[in-house]
Amino acid sequence: MATRRIISSEKTILEKDDKHDLSPAAGEKSNIAPAVPALVFLCQDIHSHCAFGDALAYIADFFDVLSLVRICEEFHLFSASPAITSHLTFSCFTCSLTRNPHRYTDRSPFPIHVIIKLLGFTFAMIVCPIGSYFLTLNMLFGGNSTYAGAFAAIMANVVLVAYVIVAMNEDDSEAIEAEAKKKKGL
Amino acid sequence: MKDSEFAPKFAPFFGMAGIACAMIFGCAGAAYGTAKSGIGISGVGTFRPDLIMKSLIPVVMSGIIAVYSLVIAVLIASDMGPPPEKTYSLFNGFMHLACGLSVGLTGLAAGYAIGVVGDMGVRSYMLQSRIFVGMVLILIFGEVLGLYGLIVALILNTKSRG
Numbered sequence: 001m002a003t004r005r006i007i008s009s010e011k012t013i014l015e016k017d018d019k020h021d022l023s024p025a026a027g028e029k030s031n032i033a034p035a036v037p038a039l040v041f042l043c044q045d046i047h048s049h050c051a052f053g054d055a056l057a058y059i060a061d062f063f064d065v066l067s068l069v070r071i072c073e074e075f076h077l078f079s080a081s082p083a084i085t086s087h088l089t090f091s092c093f094t095c096s097l098t099r100n101p102h103r104y105t106d107r108s109p110f111p112i113h114v115i116i117k118l119l120g121f122t123f124a125m126i127v128c129p130i131g132s133y134f135l136t137l138n139m140l141f142g143g144n145s146t147y148a149g150a151f152a153a154i155m156a157n158v159v160l161v162a163y164v165i166v167a168m169n170e171d172d173s174e175a176i177e178a179e180a181k182k183k184k185g186l
Numbered sequence: 187m188k189d190s191e192f193a194p195k196f197a198p199f200f201g202m203a204g205i206a207c208a209m210i211f212g213c214a215g216a217a218y219g220t221a222k223s224g225i226g227i228s229g230v231g232t233f234r235p236d237l238i239m240k241s242l243i244p245v246v247m248s249g250i251i252a253v254y255s256l257v258i259a260v261l262i263a264s265d266m267g268p269p270p271e272k273t274y275s276l277f278n279g280f281m282h283l284a285c286g287l288s289v290g291l292t293g294l295a296a297g298y299a300i301g302v303v304g305d306m307g308v309r310s311y312m313l314q315s316r317i318f319v320g321m322v323l324i325l326i327f328g329e330v331l332g333l334y335g336l337i338v339a340l341i342l343n344t345k346s347r348g
Contacts, residue, residue, distance in 0.1 A: 114239065125246070129253045133260065145264055146344050149257045153336055156253040163246050164322065167239045 129156040200279030204286030211290030212255025215297025219248030223304025244304025254336040258289040285339040292335025299328035
């Protein structure tokens with residue numbers, strides 16, 4: 001049996017109607033334009049009908065502040081009436097912050113307490129075993145390097161157990177928060 | 187210097203080989219475990235970033251494999267010295283080689299096991315959270331293989347002063 005040639009341009013009857021323009025061809029840039037325009041029309045609509053502040057607060061509540069600022073720039077709202085806009089933007093900020101206090105604090109990809117924990121465990125993993133070996137070699141075990149080595153291995157496992165406990169607690173707290181949020185939503 | 191029958195000139199070679207074996211094989215195992223489970227963690231992290239902290243356990247365990255090797259290497263190195271002050275018998279040389287090989291090669295085995303289990307276990311944990319306890323248990327049993335090597339090496343090492 002002759003082996004079949006595989007050429008990417010050839011299409012079987014099954015693939016003939018497949019759409020292939022979803023991802024850009026090699027060398028072309030992918031379309032990264034934000035999906036804001038639809039939102040802008042929405043904004044225009046609301047803006048023409050009801051009060052300014054309500055519209056902005058509405059948008060800020062459903063989207064984030066960055067897209068709000070982008071919309072404001074789109075419509076040259078800042079240059080048109082800076083005093084009013086700044087006041088309204090501020091009220092939007094405060095209202096969405098009070099409604100969703102976690103949204104802005106959770107925006108950073110690495111919360112600071114996670115970084116501190118990871119750095120602490122990295123430091124402990126480097127320093128604890130080998131440091132405890134040299135500390136206890138002459139102070140505790142009187143030069144018996146076997147006991148000191150065993151103690152160092154135990155210290156490494158203590159760091160591991162501490163890490164497992166911290167990791168479990170961390171994820172539990174997040175799960176509890178998520179449950180609380182769900183309950184609030186319901 | 188007279189070449190003693192029990193402490194020939196080439197005896198330290200075996201002790202040095204023991205140190206090198208401990209570090210090289212142990213760190214090779216730890217590197218494999220870290221890299222293989224790191225692949226799985228990166229795969230999980232794109233979908234469930236909240237699981238990263240728990241998924242890092244195989245990486246910490248691989249680090250411990252390297253610590254075992256490090257402890258044995260330091261232990262052997264503290265028993266060695268340049269010839270005029272310290273006589274180093276051939277028995278000690280072979281014994282240190284056995285120490286290094288046992289901790290190094292069990293570390294390689296444990297690191298391999300941790301890598302494979304860590305990769306697949308973390309991916310499964312993303313889909314089914316109840317697998318976590320089983321995954322940690324399997325990882326501990328994998329890591330205990332390296333601990334056995336460490337224990338044997340520590341016991342062997344006590345024979346140097348007898």
